[in-house]
Amino acid sequence: MAALNEFDVIQTFFHRAAPEGYVGVGDDCALFSVRPGYQLAVSTDTLIEGQHFFSDVDPYDLGHKSLAVNLSDLCAMGAEPKGCVLALALPQVDPQWLQAFSSGLHALAAQSNCPLIGGDTTRHPYAVTITLTIFGEVPITQALRRDLARAGDDIWITGTLGAADLALRYLTQRLPMDAERLEQTRSALERPLPPYAFAPHLLGHAHAAIDISDGFLQDLSHILTASHCGAQVSWADLPMHPALRGVAPALQQAAVLAGGDVFELCFTAPPTERAYLLDLAAQHQIRLTRIGTVVPEPGLVVVDASGQALNLPAQGGFDHFSA
Ligand code: ADP
Numbered sequence: 007m008a009a010l011n012e013f014d015v016i017q018t019f020f021h022r023a024a025p026e027g028y029v030g031v032g033d034d035c036a037l038f039s040v041r042p043g044y045q046l047a048v049s050t051d052t053l054i055e056g057q058h059f060f061s062d063v064d065p066y067d068l069g070h071k072s073l074a075v076n077l078s079d080l081c082a083m084g085a086e087p088k089g090c091v092l093a094l095a096l097p098q099v100d101p102q103w104l105q106a107f108s109s110g111l112h113a114l115a116a117q118s119n120c121p122l123i124g125g126d127t128t129r130h131p132y133a134v135t136i137t138l139t140i141f142g143e144v145p146i147t148q149a150l151r152r153d154l155a156r157a158g159d160d161i162w163i164t165g166t167l168g169a170a171d172l173a174l175r176y177l178t179q180r181l182p183m184d185a186e187r188l189e190q191t192r193s194a195l196e197r198p199l200p201p202y203a204f205a206p207h208l209l210g211h212a213h214a215a216i217d218i219s220d221g222f223l224q225d226l227s228h229i230l231t232a233s234h235c236g237a238q239v240s241w242a243d244l245p246m247h248p249a250l251r252g253v254a255p256a257l258q259q260a261a262v263l264a265g266g267d268v269f270e271l272c273f274t275a276p277p278t279e280r281a282y283l284l285d286l287a288a289q290h291q292i293r294l295t296r297i298g299t300v301v302p303e304p305g306l307v308v309v310d311a312s313g314q315a316l317n318l319p320a321q322g323g324f325d326h327f328s329a
């Protein structure tokens with residue numbers, strides 16, 4: 007096959023028919039409208055080879071994850087996906103890699119009604135660099151925000167905790183390989199699926215929300231700080247991924263409380279919403295767990311079954327610039 011130039015790459019792998027009412031790939035800007043009474047919600051995330059993903063990761067999964075991590079941010083505001091643009095920098099054009107990467111991206115885009123409507127394609131000297139920007143819409147003034155939790159709210163999380171962190175520990179040889187456990191946890195790391203259809207239905211029912219990307223403790227703390235309150239969480243109620251059963255308790259705690267790359271939702275809602283929320287979760291086949299309560303006093307306490315406060319890991323989550 008003749009070498010593909012920049013325009014061939016865009017045409018072959020990223021150009022798709024734009025939905026009705028959109029101008030997509032092919033002009034200088036993408037165009038689309040938000041419904042009257044709605045606001046645009048915008049977020050962006052960068053994934054860098056060697057830093058956020060391994061060079062040999064399945065490119066289909068990587069395409070999926072590039073969009074998933076951004077969908078996760080829309081979920082945290084209760085916004086509905088509208089579209090995305092992709093800025094891609096590549097050391098070389100590898101058609102097989104691009105075919106799989108773009109298929110993974112387009113598949114999740116179709117599933118979540120979030121078409122790829124533009125982007126930029128350039129060369130990078132050595133590292134694949136993927137910046138995806140997402141657009142969603144949310145009714146004016148109704149978005150879920152970090153600063154709206156109130157004392158007395160229940161705290162909920164979707165999905166399970168700890169699996170992605172465990173998989174990453176095996177893949178980076180920070181834990182001796184356990185092929186079976188890696189098998190059980192790897193998809194959580196490589197193919198996260200945030201609850202994008204469920205989240206918009208939280209508007210008017212939940213107060214504050216955040217997506218768990220850097221670690222449960224750290225991300226919940228962001229809500230508490232922004233809302234000027236604290237929380238009491240029960241360790242026994244935290245939905246630990248089943249693959250963590252039987253590993254050392256200290257490792258369970260580190261993975262569940264501080265493990266990153268979760269891409270599930272943590273939100274607060276008044277206790278009067280319990281029945282609505284459980285019903286909504288059942289409709290969407292989402293695992294939803296009530297894990298604690300927002301309290302007026304600042305601070306985050308995790309208690310064990312006997313009511314004793316756990317000694318929390320000093321570092322509650324991931325930080326690109328920490329030592
Ligand atoms: P310009 O020079 O005006 O920035 P480009 O030549 O970079 O235009 O891009 C041509 C068209 O292809 C534009 O519509 C742009 O949005 C789209 N595009 C470029 N790269 C990508 C990509 N990786 N994914 C999706 N669309 C892309």
Ligand code: MG
Nearest residue numbers: 125126127128
């Ligand atoms: Mg360009």
